[in-house]
Amino acid sequence: MLLSLAILISVLSPSLTSKGKYSENDSASDCVKTFKSEEGKEGTFTSPRYPEEYSSGQQCKYEFIGNPEERVQVIFEEVQLYYISNDAKDPTECTSIDSIRVQIKDEGDLKDIGLFCGEMDNRQLMSPNQFMEVIFDSVEREESSIKAPFKGFKARYKFLTNFGIYTGIQDKADKCIFTFTSRQAKSGMFTSPNYPGDYPRNTECQYVFKGEMEEEEIVQIHFLTFSVEGIKPCTEETKSDSVSFSNFGFRISDRKMSKLCGNFLSTHQRTVTSDGPYFRVIFKSNSVYDDKGFEASYQFKKKKDNNHQQSAENNRYMNNPAASFRSRINSLVFFVFFLLVLC
Numbered sequence: 528m529l530l531s532l533a534i535l536i537s538v539l540s541p542s543l544t545s546k547g548k549y550s551e552n553d554s555a556s557d558c559v560k561t562f563k564s565e566e567g568k569e570g571t572f573t574s575p576r577y578p579e580e581y582s583s584g585q586q587c588k589y590e591f592i593g594n595p596e597e598r599v600q601v602i603f604e605e606v607q608l609y610y611i612s613n614d615a616k617d618p619t620e621c622t623s624i625d626s627i628r629v630q631i632k633d634e635g636d637l638k639d640i641g642l643f644c645g646e647m648d649n650r651q652l653m654s655p656n657q658f659m660e661v662i663f664d665s666v667e668r669e670e671s672s673i674k675a676p677f678k679g680f681k682a683r684y685k686f687l688t689n690f691g692i693y694t695g696i697q698d699k700a701d702k703c704i705f706t707f708t709s710r711q712a713k714s715g716m717f718t719s720p721n722y723p724g725d726y727p728r729n730t731e732c733q734y735v736f737k738g739e740m741e742e743e744e745i746v747q748i749h750f751l752t753f754s755v756e757g758i759k760p761c762t763e764e765t766k767s768d769s770v771s772f773s774n775f776g777f778r779i780s781d782r783k784m785s786k787l788c789g790n791f792l793s794t795h796q797r798t799v800t801s802d803g804p805y806f807r808v809i810f811k812s813n814s815v816y817d818d819k820g821f822e823a824s825y826q827f828k829k830k831k832d833n834n835h836q837q838s839a840e841n842n843r844y845m846n847n848p849a850a851s852f853r854s855r856i857n858s859l860v861f862f863v864f865f866l867l868v869l870c
């Protein structure tokens with residue numbers, strides 16, 4: 528009779544199950560949460576009991592729902608999960624260990640954009656639309672097998688309409704079109720969406736540059752960093768993300784300029800100069816794979832000044848003091864030789 532009573536109590540009481548620790552110490556509200564844009568544009572979320580050690584054998588779900596014109600940005604400031612296979616800072620396998628899975632909605636289906644384990648910091652992700660889900664899994668194990676305290680994770684979230692782009696003037700809240708005018712600033716910076724985090728999938732961003740027509744201005748773009756997933760010729764056929772260029776509104780036929788992708792640009796590719804005052808840089812990502820994107824500078828210049836600069840650069844050998852000195856020595860040697868011949 529007593530034995531039957533003990534079995535009944537153990538079945539009914541969650542505190543005596545294998546997940547008892549979770550049930551006793553972690554409330555479900557710490558573990559399953561929905562964050563809505565209408566309730567707050569930004570905030571933080573953590574694994575249960577952070578920065579204290581989290582329990583094994585639990586799954587937590589954090590759901591983010593923005594307004595239609597918003598994207599969800601999540602920044603994992605600190606991640607320290609149970610991991611013993613190899614270097615926790617460079618984990619090779621995250622499928623059967625404690626992990627964080629980040630999912631987006633692509634045509635109604637949930638799709639992974641990241642599966643992380645071990646340790647990392649400042650990893651920044653963005654959804655291509657108003658939804659994102661973060662799932663934290665800690666696998667079932669004997670508590671005694673934990674060799675060191677693992678804090679779990681701490682992250683920030685934001686609902687953004689600016690795609691994580693902070694320069695230029697945005698055309699409209701839900702459009703990734705940013706305009707840079709010479710009147711506003713002669714030079715500045717611009718980046719791919721969500722930089723320096725991974726750019727969102729299925730996203731097109733346009734950076735429109737407008738120089739002064741009367742001043743015959745042009746714009747010069749210089750890529751300081753560049754990492755765009757794809758293979759040449761960076762087309763949709765090669766399933767590539769890309770950066771392309773357009774001299775819109777300047778000539779009837781827009782000169783064909785090469786698309787850029789990959790994570791290496793030659794010196795020649797790093798600087799792109801417009802033909803006239805109006806120029807457009809177009810970043811486009813598809814539905815698979817992603818990367819860091821780019822950071823670039825822009826500078827409006829008068830076309831004739833740029834031409835002078837170009838010819839000056841072409842002639843820099845002649846203007847180089849060392850080259851100039853060598854040239855004078857050569858002339859002197861030739862002159863002495865000429866005198867000797869005459870004598």
Ligand SMILES: [Ca+2]
Pocket residue numbers: 756767768812813814815816817
């Ligand atoms: Ca891609």
